[in-house]
Every structure is written in structure tokens, then in C-alpha cells.
Amino acid sequence: MMDLIIQGLILIGLLLSAGMIWYFRDLLSAAISFGVFSFLLSLEFLILQAPDVAIAEAAIGAGLTTAIFILAIRATEKDPEADAE
Amino acid sequence: MNMSNLVRTGAGLLMPFVLVFGFYIVIHGHLTPGGGFQGGAVIATAFVLLIVAHSRETIRERISLGFLKNTETLGLMLFIVTALIALAAGIAFFGNWLVNTGSLFGTPVAFGINPGDLNTGGVIPIMNIAVGLEVLGAMSVIILAMLSVVRGDA
Numbered sequence: 152m153m154d155l156i157i158q159g160l161i162l163i164g165l166l167l168s169a170g171m172i173w174y175f176r177d178l179l180s181a182a183i184s185f186g187v188f189s190f191l192l193s194l195e196f197l198i199l200q201a202p203d204v205a206i207a208e209a210a211i212g213a214g215l216t217t218a219i220f221i222l223a224i225r226a227t228e229k230d231p232e233a234d235a236e
Numbered sequence: 237m238n239m240s241n242l243v244r245t246g247a248g249l250l251m252p253f254v255l256v257f258g259f260y261i262v263i264h265g266h267l268t269p270g271g272g273f274q275g276g277a278v279i280a281t282a283f284v285l286l287i288v289a290h291s292r293e294t295i296r297e298r299i300s301l302g303f304l305k306n307t308e309t310l311g312l313m314l315f316i317v318t319a320l321i322a323l324a325a326g327i328a329f330f331g332n333w334l335v336n337t338g339s340l341f342g343t344p345v346a347f348g349i350n351p352g353d354l355n356t357g358g359v360i361p362i363m364n365i366a367v368g369l370e371v372l373g374a375m376s377v378i379i380l381a382m383l384s385v386v387r388g389d390a
């Protein structure tokens with residue numbers, strides 16, 4: 152029963168963070184939200200007894216991919232017209 | 237562009253712990269979950285943390301692309317040479333020529349449930365270390381290559 156509650160909470164968190172990625176106008180906030188999504192996904196893998204996949208997901212999803220996004224955001228400039236919307 | 241002081245200090249504080257965790261996953265690859273790929277990805281995350289937190293000039297001075305490329309080549313060479321030595325020892329390609337010999341990683345595995353001995357497994361820990369070096373080099377090279385096309389003072 153406890154297991155079910157934790158899994159439900161994590162799934163709700165996954166949906167929320169995925170919605171946040173779509174909702175945020177600020178790209179850095181969206182990238183961090185994607186990191187949170189990956190972290191929750193790796194927790195879910197851990198609960199489903201796949202620690203191998205959980206480590207890979209935490210390192211690559213939450214670490215490397217977020218870093219690549221942040222580097223790309225640093226390399227580009229803000230579009231002033233996008234802010235006006 | 238420089239990240240704030242908070243980000244740089246946090247990255248510097250976190251990096252040694254991430255490194256130790258990554259090396260633990262690589263070395264214990266044959267006993268616990270994880271292995272060469274996962275451990276190498278965690279170690280690469282430690283380097284990437286520094287690359288994201290500091291400016292491009294600092295990274296150029298401190299981390300050299302050639303060193304990471306050499307690390308990747310060393311990992312691949314170690315992997316294939318370990319596999320080829322098995323041919324020289326008279327067993328099949330990728331055969332486990334170190335297991336149960338009593339030398340490096342050669343202790344026979346104890347029977348029954350036990351906490352696990354690091355000095356077992358034959359060539360499997362060596363290949364885990366090789367894959368760890370290879371993945372660490374490759375992923376850091378990818379991030380450095382992405383950083384090099386960034387224009388301006390990013």
C-alpha cells in the first residue's frame with residue numbers, strides 16, 4: 152500500500168514537471184524542470200527495482216542532458232519579440 | 237558570460253563527491269548495480285558540472301581536449317587488448333583468462349550468500365574500468381566540442 156502511494160506521488164510529480172516544461176517561458180527554468188523530470192523518472196526506476204537503469208537515467212538525463220541544454224541557452228540570445236507576447 | 241559565484245562554489249563543492257561515487261560504481265561494477273557505462277557517465281557529469289559553471293577561458297586553460305581524447309583511446313585499447321590476451325592464452329576471444337588464478341581479480345568466489353569480494357571476477361572488473369575510461373572521455377569530448385562552437389564570451 153505504501154509502495155502504491157509513493158508511486159502515485161512520483162507519477163503526479165512527473166506529470167506536473169512535464170507540464171512545467173511546457174508552461175515556462177524562461178528557457179533556463181524549463182531546462183531545470185526537465186532535470187527534475189529526469190530525477191523523478193530515475194526514482195521511479197529505482198522503485199521498480201531497476202537500479203542499473205536508475206543510475207544511467209540520473210547521470211545522463213538529469214546531469215548531461217541538462218548541461219547540454221544550459222550550454223545551448225548560454226550560446227544563444229533572447230528574442231525580444233518572444234518576451235512581448 | 238560567467239555563472240554566479242554561488243553556482244561556481246556549489247559545483248566545486250559537489251565535484252569530489254560525484255567523482256568518488258562514479259569511481260565506486262566503476263570499481264564495484266561486478267558486485268553491485270551499475271558498471272562501466274553508468275560509472276563513466278557519473279564521472280563525466282562531474283567534469284560537465286565544472287564546464288557549465290566556469291567561463292570558456294578557464295575551461296580552455298584547465299581541461300585539455302587532447303588529454304580526454306587520450307583517455308578515450310586508452311579505454312578502448314585496454315578493452316581490446318584484454319580480449320586479445322585471451323587468444324594468446326589459448327582460450328576463446330573475450331575468454332576470462334584471469335578468473336580463479338589467484339592473481340589480480342583472481343580469487344575464487346566463496347560459495348553461498350556472502351557480502352562480496354572485490355578481488356573476484358577475472359577480466360570483468362578490468363573491462364568495466366576500460367569502459368568507464370572510454371565513456372568518461374567520450375562524453376566529456378562531446379560537451380567540450382559543443383562548447384567550442386559557442387561564439388562570443390559564453
